Amino acid sequence: MVMGLTTGLWVSAQVRICDRAFIPATVVRRGDPDAGTVLLKINRFEAGVTVYTQASSMDDGPAWSRGTGPSPVAEAEADAYIARQVARDPDLWVLEIEDHKGQYQLDGKVV
Structure with missing residues (x-):
């Protein structure tokens, strides 16, 4: 996360940014409020996830990597990836x- 921000505060800020832009955003899973890792599930519907x-x-x-690969995937495949990650890391946030x-x-940039 951005230096000095807790994960919970960063996630709340992203929800607020989305709200102001009329982009629906939901915290699907809350992790460690201070130092949990974040997964961002960007759902573009017909264009994939x-x-x-x-x-x-x-x-x-800040930097991000594409956990589901270089191309968008079906929502079921994205959800399966998230489920595997949550099973490994109980402190994980999902937005x-x-x-x-x-x-x-x-x-941040995508690496």
Whole structure:
């Protein structure tokens, strides 16, 4: 997360950003409020679903990797990926964003 922000605060901020842009966002799963990892499930409906997971970057800025691969997948495949990750990490947060128009911008680069 951004330096100095807890995970819970960052997730709340993303929900608020989406709300202000009229983009539906739902916290599907709450993890550790201070230091949990976040999965972002970006649902583009007909265009498919991409699940992003937090990653490390060389410049210490926020970065994301495509957990479900380079191309969008079906929602069932994305949900199966999320279920596997949750089984491994009980502190994991899952934030689902329903982004019909592709307006949501990640707060870091995709690596």
